[in-house]
Amino acid sequence: MYQEDTIAAVATAAGEGGIGIIRLSGRQAEPIAGAIFKGIKGKTAAAIQSYQAAYGHIVQPETGQAIDEVLLLMMRAPHSYTCEDVVEIHCHGGAVSLQRILSLVLSQGARLAEPGEFTKRAFLNGRLDLTQAEAVIDIIRSKTDTSLKVAVNHLSGSLSQQIGAMRHKLLAMIAHLEAAIDFPEEDIEELAASEVAVQVADLLQEIGKLLSTAHTGRILRDGLETVIIGKPNVGKSSLLNALIKENRAIVTDIPGTTRDVIEEYVNIQGIPLKIVDTAGIRETADLVEQLGVERALSFVERADLILLLLDASLPLTKEDHEVLAMMSGRNALILLNKTDLPVCLDSEAIEAMVSGAAVYKISVHTGEGIPELEQAIVDAVYGGQVAMGEGIFVTNVRHEALLDKARQSLEEVRHTIEVQMPPDCIVVDLREAWERLGEITGDTVHEDIVAEIFSQFCIGK
Known part of the structure; x- marks a missing residue:
């Protein structure tokens, strides 16, 4: 063509x-x-x-x-x-x-x-199929070696091959059921439905495994939006500098030095973190600092991960309690900084204040606890999955949505078989799943979707 x-x-x-x-x-x-x-x-x-x-x-x-x-x-x-x-x-x-x-x-x-x-x-x-074409832009935009490795894996056709294998299985099931419809005298309808039920269960497990990688895959592709918060002079800017390993943020003993947000990308063992250092959370009459605090709170609302810093050498203040209260139900790591000084805070008591949040003792000044913090971030991202980008990860929101639609269609197939509906009803849902998977690779995708995907590329690629 x-x-x-x-x-x-x-x-x-x-x-x-x-x-x-x-x-x-x-x-x-x-x-x-x-x-x-x-x-x-x-x-x-x-x-x-x-x-x-x-x-x-x-x-x-x-x-x-x-x-x-x-x-x-x-x-x-x-x-x-x-x-x-x-x-x-x-x-x-x-x-x-x-x-x-x-x-x-x-x-x-x-x-x-x-x-x-x-x-x-x-x-x-x-x-190229559509997943491979989308991998091209992922390679261009890769922020770490791991995100590059995942994108190259997709460009080689690893995801395409798995999707293609699933579509082949669905097509075989459709053909089997249509044979039962076309030749009712052969009495193969009941056998066909029972075989389809077994294969659908296997496909649901396969799709579920792919979907379980989507959260990690999106982070590897787009980065983990991470916000550092806490009251003034608790060490937020020093932590940013420690993680990016350069003096990006101004650090002084004067509270309120950071008045606006500072954004930087940092590579933590192959995971791209978009780290935002924010203004210290406190009441202030300074209009500029007030705006900085408001922006800090807005970042907390949409962050993937919150790093809350507390000064371990001082008792909790009103500002500390207010920020701790904001962590309920959020993905947060609570960091007790300045552990190189005499420690006043009890980590177990802090854990009890925020259900589900992990507490780590660190000293940005000496570097104590920073490697453990980085490992905690890595463990939280992979969540027990295979690490370092090995295997297939679903990195694209479009792929995730279509896999979920295919999963729903296969759930309908299972329900249809359970209530003993005729084979032609089962075929409808099987074809729906087959088409949704085809949209991922581009075999059954609409032209407007193709145009939208390629409009995101740079000119010349």
């Missing part, structure tokens, strides 16, 4: 760099390159073998004036990223050079690619 028009875009990130790449894909990619490329010793674009590069210049066709010194790389259909003829022009990475070459390419008949259109063509031409 080939698109009629040829697309082009800058494929490298904006800004100055040693190398910039303009990518073309489509039937006219080679002729366009041939019109503007002048190789050393007269070598033309048509003479370049597939997967080989040639050195030369991009020139104005009318005047022969050189625009830049380049390498031209040719990848002919169907053995290319898009399964179409693909040409890459590797030039110097300056904005002016890239834009002049791109403008020249467009003047020769190409059009500017839409966001994600190269990968969309790879999907439409059958080189």
Whole structure:
């Protein structure tokens, strides 16, 4: 399947760099390159073998004036990223050079690619399925080695293969039941339904296992939004600096130094944490600090994880009690900081105040307890699942929603069999599950969903 028009875009990130790449894909990619490329010793674009590069210049066709010194790389259909003829022009990475070459390419008949259109063509031409295409953007946006490993695993087709195997099983069940419907004289209806019930139970277990990875998968993909809260001068900014291992936040003995939120990404054993250091929670007449406290409280409402700091060297204050009361029912770790000083607080008493919250003793000043805190965060994210990104993780909200819909359809199948409804009723729900799983890989997905997915990509990918 080939698109009629040829697309082009800058494929490298904006800004100055040693190398910039303009990518073309489509039937006219080679002729366009041939019109503007002048190789050393007269070598033309048509003479370049597939997967080989040639050195030369991009020139104005009318005047022969050189625009830049380049390498031209040719990848002919169907053995290319898009399964179409693909040409890459590797030039110097300056904005002016890239834009002049791109403008020249467009003047020769190409059009500017839409966001994600190269990968969309790879999907439409059958080189990638939808989960693999979505993995491309996950690779680009990976924040840690583990999130990259999970995305590469998806790009290799691991999730696609599991979804495909489940769809194959569903199709076999549908065929078995339809045989019972078409040949009632064979008396296979009851046997078919009983076999389907067993296989549906296995599929429900398989889907349930995938769904159980969704929470961890989303964290590995998007990061764990973590907020550090506590009263002023309790060590919040020092904890942020300790976790990111650099002096990002200003630390002083003056209460109220942090008046606005500070956001940083930190890699904790492969888990990306989006850490937010907030203003100290206290009553204040300072308008700027009041706004900082309000923003801190708003982050608490939506955070995935709360790190509540208490000063272990001082008795609990009114502000401490107020913040502790906010932790009820939330995913929070309570940290007793400054344990290098004489300790006043009892960790067991603090645990009793907030049901389900774990208490850790740390000293940001000496580093005591920080490794244990990091391990507690890792354990909380994986929740007993296989760690370090091994195996298949559901990282995409769209995949999770469709898996859940497939699960619901299979639950309906089980109920339909239990109440001994006819096979054609069972087939309806089996087909529903088959279609929902097909939407994950793109086999049964609607065109508007495909357009929405690829609109999230950058231009040039």
